Amino acid sequence: MDQQPFRKNSVHSGQSVNAIDTPALVIDLDAMERNLRVMQRFADQHHVKLRPHAKMHKSAALAQQQIGAGAVGVCVQKVSEALAMAQGGVRDIYVSNEIVLLSKLELLVSVFIGLESQNIKISIAVDSLEGIRNLAQALHNVDAQGSAQIHVFIEIDVGQARCGVPPGDAALPLAREIALYPRLHFAGLQAYHGRAQHQRTVAERRATLAQVMQDVQRTRDALKQAGFTVELVTGAGSGTFGIEAASGIFGELQAGSYLFMDADYAQNEADPAQPQFEHALFVKSHIMSVQPGRAVCDAGHKSHAIDSGLPRVHGRGDDLRYTSCSDEHGVLHGSTLPQLGEVIWLIPGHCDPTVNLHDHMIGVRGGLQHGVVERIIEVNARGALT
């Protein structure tokens, strides 16, 4: 037998959507490309840079498509994701996350140095003196004679209560430390409020972001007073980017989910200040059991993540609901139960960790009902955890 044929859906380009075995992750390419264009146009009109987060799609091919449309590069969260993007030809990569271990930083710097002749640009976030020192040490260890710089953003905690120093003066010692190393370039501030993305009303999101803006301004002012220039403030997600874009403070948007639009984001009240997006990512599933009062589909939480809630059944409204989920099963209830063998399309609760469960995304042109498979997109950073 071939090595691991079971990890590849047997479908290939040109076949009907009906030929896709289940469960499988399917992209409606028409919808995705509309989302991609709408977002880039929005960024262009607001004179902000778009740097989509590749933690979402984990695909260098899709990153290249975003960059081709005007994105400046991508964000990633992990060194291994940076490697996967670099392998896929992406040349402007921002690790928007803290990497503090010397061994990890040496690996990141090795990629950077290895690709320096190809004009690669690497940036990273920091929130500790030790992280900065280890980064400088890694540059020294790997490339003692070199001169290439790494761009460093100081992360401030604007309310997410995760990484990042408190807003204000706490950024000063970090900026001073960065300034000690000629090969580290202080590039600005990382300011992302993840929970704000999912606050349901526009009023809540605007109230949270008003505080974020104050935190960023206060930090920028403190740095300016100490003689540092904040060239760029980077952040924002698919729930609030309209606010950041209009702020005059943020110069770069990191939204990722806009490309696929998941069931969780779809529950947000629409903000007239930002464009709306279509669902473009689906799990194709079929009904494997019909019993009194319920049906069971073959897609459980090994095929879609449920950290942000259960999936919705596409096109079925409230007459068919996905009511409980186990590893390999989904139980469906509703007024109109599907038949044994029937295909259903699920809109995942959260696209990022859903994509990470799959080796491939199957790109379909012409809609889910009568479309044709156009391309098989490798999730080439799937499982890139380190």
Place this chain on the structure above:
Amino acid sequence: MDQQPFRKNSVHSGQSVNAIDTPALVIDLDAMERNLRVMQRFADQHHVKLRPHAKMHKSAALAQQQIGAGAVGVCVQKVSEALAMAQGGVRDIYVSNEIVLLSKLELLVSVFIGLESQNIKISIAVDSLEGIRNLAQALHNVDAQGSAQIHVFIEIDVGQARCGVPPGDAALPLAREIALYPRLHFAGLQAYHGRAQHQRTVAERRATLAQVMQDVQRTRDALKQAGFTVELVTGAGSGTFGIEAASGIFGELQAGSYLFMDADYAQNEADPAQPQFEHALFVKSHIMSVQPGRAVCDAGHKSHAIDSGLPRVHGRGDDLRYTSCSDEHGVLHGSTLPQLGEVIWLIPGHCDPTVNLHDHMIGVRGGLQHGVVERIIEVNARGALT
């Protein structure tokens, strides 16, 4: 660059546990092998067969180790998992789940026929006439001249409210349908109550299982009256197997989690009727940010599943708690916060979907503190969804 080096932890056999990059899935081999022996001894003493569920570890290598110790074979949930196990040399595979599509059944039968000379035994669960007919059709389509039989278990719903026909007479039409096809062998009943595994008190689990036993007996009696012999009742999980083993009704145990023992199962009140198991599966993680009142580790829900709750921090009791989880981060609170760069070991909430997030499990001998990497175990059915 090598193809996808980032999916392989750079550690290799013989290195110290300190050399494992994070986050990574690590097996304490000493604990795992004790669990393995304890479970097999229990099954032997109770004269029941042990057929561990490979949906848990998704590793043909570990399946072989279980079979080497006395297990009769494995259970799987998916055709692609059956393929992965067959590729790894497992020769007795039970798909304890409904497969109803002809295309999937043809694939399953192809494996069976392809390996018939190696004495492979394939069994499957059914809960519909259509599933039985398609199975017979698949045998005809793939192997019209052959004579090899597939073993068929009728699944009954003993309270899980997922797949399975209602207990009692509803099994009769299925048994009659199976009897129409000489190449299908009616092998018995599949009866599994998943939720019962996680009921916290012994009393609750015993009350639920008392009802399960009545349901099974009623179905067995109905089949017997109609002239069918129920050769085997198969089911049970790591939370209740002591009850099934002592019942005189169940002849085969399908428990899987006992091998690794997750944080969710550890919350069950111990049943004196069954042995206890040690935690053997851990996510190695390190602290990437320390901020006022909290620490942040580099393992989020892309490295461990949270469908059954957040992970626990091994060896730290309540003085350090994993309090919130995002895709790539875990936030920790407690009276004794770890230092930047410090290693912590997480006990995942649920082992099955956690393993499915990783390409490899790193087997360590001699404990997590001072141990040595002995083997890298491939999760060869990782992502086998179809």
